Amino acid sequence: WKNPEKVRESLTGESLSRQLVIGLGNVQYDEQKLLGLVEEACQAGMTVVQYREKGEKRVDFEKRLEIARKLKGLCAAYGVLLFIDDDVDLAILSKADGVHVGQDDTSVEAIVERAPELLIGLSISTMQELEKSKKDLAQITYIGVGPVYETTTKTDAKPAIGLEGLKAIKNQVKVPVIAIGGINEENAVAVYSAGADGLAVISAITNSDHLIETVKKLIKHGEAT
Numbered sequence: 001w002k003n004p005e006k007v008r009e010s011l012t013g014e015s016l017s018r019q020l021v022i023g024l025g026n027v028q029y030d031e032q033k034l035l036g037l038v039e040e041a042c043q044a045g046m047t048v049v050q051y052r053e054k055g056e057k058r059v060d061f062e063k064r065l066e067i068a069r070k071l072k073g074l075c076a077a078y079g080v081l082l083f084i085d086d087d088v089d090l091a092i093l094s095k096a097d098g099v100h101v102g103q104d105d106t107s108v109e110a111i112v113e114r115a116p117e118l119l120i121g122l123s124i125s126t127m128q129e130l131e132k133s134k135k136d137l138a139q140i141t142y143i144g145v146g147p148v149y150e151t152t153t154k155t156d157a158k159p160a161i162g163l164e165g166l167k168a169i170k171n172q173v174k175v176p177v178i179a180i181g182g183i184n185e186e187n188a189v190a191v192y193s194a195g196a197d198g199l200a201v202i203s204a205i206t207n208s209d210h211l212i213e214t215v216k217k218l219i220k221h222g223e224a225t
């Protein structure tokens with residue numbers, strides 16, 4: 001980005017609203033299947049893809065870079081933003097649009113200093129974490145809030161905060177709130193009604209046997225609320 005400030009300003013809840021979080025490690029996919037799934041999701045209206053490699057099946061850095069570069073090409077063709085989970089080096093080298101960090105990852109301050117062109121997403125699970133992160137809010141693009149519901153996808157997920165927890169955090173911030181954790185076609189309306197500006201999903205899409213329909217339903221639920 002020539003002017004990251006401007007880009008950040010121009011991104012609304014709408015352009016950040018539908019995030020597919022995906023990696024080879026947390027879904028048992030081969031590379032072709034992963035890329036095919038991402039392309040279908042982009043065609044169906046996904047607005048952000050987050051590349052997240054975790055766990056025992058995580059491929060090595062070179063392979064992650066190769067996949068991140070392919071994802072970047074794919075996303076760019078659809079005007080979809082690519083965020084990289086945790087890894088600032090990978091985000092820089094793959095020329096991703098942004099990086100998504102949790103409370104124990106690289107600090108927002110360090111990212112801004114090292115790679116001011118990167119957009120930043122930050123995970124917030126509790127009011128305490130929000131308090132701790134208040135100083136960062138002016139420099140980030142969105143906060144990822146959750147898990148809203150129980151999830152089996154993230155093995156070290158914090159306790160579910162429910163719709164009440166989501167509402168409470170939403171009431172305290174101006175940045176777009178992207179809800180995550182156990183969100184699917186059935187509960188998406190409730191999550192939007194609780195104030196989410198957008199949704200981030202993994203299993204709702206990776207386990208769906210009608211991906212395009214699922215993405216379209218998730219989008220429609222956002223428009224209805």
Ligand code: TZP
Pocket residue numbers: 021146147150151152153154157180181182183200201202203204
């Ligand atoms: N962060 C909080 S919950 C979660 C992450 C990465 C996993 C979300 O996965 P799913 O399958 O949509 O519950």
Ligand code: MG
Pocket residue numbers: 085086100101102105
């Ligand atoms: Mg992290």
